[in-house]
Amino acid sequence: MNSIHQTCLTRRNAIGGAFAAGLCLGADRVFAAGDTFSDASRPRLRPLPTDGKTPIPLLGVGCAEKFPLRTRAGGGGKEADQRHAAEIIDFALKHGVIWLDTGYGYHGGQSEPFLGRTLKKYPRESFILSTKMPTWMVKKPEDGPRIFEDQLKRCQVDYFDFYLLHSVSNKSDFERVYEKMGVLDYLIEQKKKGRIRHLGMSYHGKSDFLDEVLTKYEGLFECCMMLLNAMEFTWNKDGPNLPKVAVKHHVGVLAMEPLAGGRAAGMRGEALDILKKVHPNDSAGRWGIRFAASQPGVMTVFSGMGKLEYLKENIETLSENFKPLTEEETKTYQEAMAVFMKNPSIPCTGCAYCVPCPYGVKIPQIFAWYNEWAQGGRLPSDKEGDKNDSQDLRRRFLASYYNKFKAQERADRCLACRKCQVPCPQWTFRISTEMAKVADLVAHVEEVYVKKGGVIR
Ligand code: SF4
Numbered sequence: 001m002n003s004i005h006q007t008c009l010t011r012r013n014a015i016g017g018a019f020a021a022g023l024c025l026g027a028d029r030v031f032a033a034g035d036t037f038s039d040a041s042r043p044r045l046r047p048l049p050t051d052g053k054t055p056i057p058l059l060g061v062g063c064a065e066k067f068p069l070r071t072r073a074g075g076g077g078k079e080a081d082q083r084h085a086a087e088i089i090d091f092a093l094k095h096g097v098i099w100l101d102t103g104y105g106y107h108g109g110q111s112e113p114f115l116g117r118t119l120k121k122y123p124r125e126s127f128i129l130s131t132k133m134p135t136w137m138v139k140k141p142e143d144g145p146r147i148f149e150d151q152l153k154r155c156q157v158d159y160f161d162f163y164l165l166h167s168v169s170n171k172s173d174f175e176r177v178y179e180k181m182g183v184l185d186y187l188i189e190q191k192k193k194g195r196i197r198h199l200g201m202s203y204h205g206k207s208d209f210l211d212e213v214l215t216k217y218e219g220l221f222e223c224c225m226m227l228l229n230a231m232e233f234t235w236n237k238d239g240p241n242l243p244k245v246a247v248k249h250h251v252g253v254l255a256m257e258p259l260a261g262g263r264a265a266g267m268r269g270e271a272l273d274i275l276k277k278v279h280p281n282d283s284a285g286r287w288g289i290r291f292a293a294s295q296p297g298v299m300t301v302f303s304g305m306g307k308l309e310y311l312k313e314n315i316e317t318l319s320e321n322f323k324p325l326t327e328e329e330t331k332t333y334q335e336a337m338a339v340f341m342k343n344p345s346i347p348c349t350g351c352a353y354c355v356p357c358p359y360g361v362k363i364p365q366i367f368a369w370y371n372e373w374a375q376g377g378r379l380p381s382d383k384e385g386d387k388n389d390s391q392d393l394r395r396r397f398l399a400s401y402y403n404k405f406k407a408q409e410r411a412d413r414c415l416a417c418r419k420c421q422v423p424c425p426q427w428t429f430r431i432s433t434e435m436a437k438v439a440d441l442v443a444h445v446e447e448v449y450v451k452k453g454g455v456i457r
């Protein structure tokens with residue numbers, strides 16, 4: 001019997017009450033006396049495809065950059081942020097969202113130690129913990145074991161439920177790190193020792209290589225994390241093939257970035273109106289989460305959930321009452337997304353694997369700033385008669401940029417060294433190329449603004 005499955009049957013005694021009931025539902029439904037959960041208060045369970053019965057919650061907590069470990073969630077400082085993040089974990093665990101996914105480099109290396117400290121008070125069997133081998137950081141054979149041992153220490157555990165090869169994207173890196181350097185053999189050995197319960201990968205490459213690697217190692221990888229959102233599917237036409245390949249190999253699909261780093265949740269104007277006509281009360285975020293969970297073979301959707309209200313909405317969306325998008329709803333969502341994306345943006349998810357830039361350029365922040373202006377249809381234009389041909393708009397655009405970024409952090413400081421490109425999992429764009437475009441745009445807007453009589457102080 002699988003470890004998590006065993007957990008379900010034994011854990012109720014260890015913890016008791018409604019909390020235990022949050023985990024043990026679905027095929028192996030176990031209710032505790034006085035269970036107060038309603039159907040909408042815990043995520044639906046789906047079975048692990050490799051055994052067809054281990055119950056896995058449809059919603060998981062992604063502890064990467066959108067997780068509120070830093071002040072961006074309005075926490076007001078390191079300690080307050082950590083308290084806020086811990087509250088989110090506590091709430092999640094109480095409501096059956098028991099899979100926490102982290103990575104070695106998340107939050108500049110702070111995510112794993114934070115989870116270690118926060119999860120210490122919970123019995124080890126009461127949560128599912130996954131982390132990943134940072135493929136790009138493995139330069140020599142000893143790096144794999146060193147990093148893995150470090151991760152166990154940081155997380156204060158003696159095993160990982162799921163352990164993923166991080167950001168697999170092409171054959172040469174896979175062969176170099178996992179085959180020639182022996183890191184995959186090492187991880188298989190850790191699995192035999194019970195220090196890893198299930199192996200998987202997070203994948204950012206093309207579907208034919210995924211098929212190749214899953215065929216070669218048939219049965220070894222039990223889950224595969226991939227970008228599943230409607231924006232990604234617009235940029236990357238091969239994207240919808242990835243979950244189908246995983247299903248072909250009986251590998252559970254883990255949806256990452258269901259809201260494209262939060263951008264899909266920010267849909268507004270004409271695009272949002274299209275969605276509101278169908279479901280007036282549903283947010284764009286709810287549509288995005290439903291879209292991700294409706295793709296073939298999805299076992300778990302991971303979301304960063306920087307606020308408790310997002311977690312609550314996602315639990316409700318992916319609860320026992322979850323309904324996949326119908327064909328009609330899918331068309332509606334894609335139509336709205338097409339309208340939303342009329343204004344081209346940069347497909348950066350904000351994962352921050354690329355930082356720090358040795359020259360100080362604020363890479364994810366600059367792209368997020370640019371996307372906000374682009375997707376809101378507010379980029380200044382100098383075409384006569386265009387609604388955005390306005391000095392007021394140029395002034396606001398420039399002020400926003402110069403107030404947000406110090407001189408040494410701006411796009412024009414990029415020297416195209418490409419150091420950031422290696423860890424970036426998004427192969428559909430080049431960071432330095434996009435950075436140059438942002439720098440050129442700002443320079444051009446400034447030139448036009450000044451030419452038309454504007455003053456830069
Ligand atoms: S390419 Fe540009 S943004 Fe990337 S690390 Fe080099 S200087 Fe920084």
Ligand code: SF4
Pocket residue numbers: 347348349350351352353354355363364367423424425426431
């Ligand atoms: S540029 Fe790439 S690595 Fe950096 S935040 Fe964006 S997607 Fe992530």
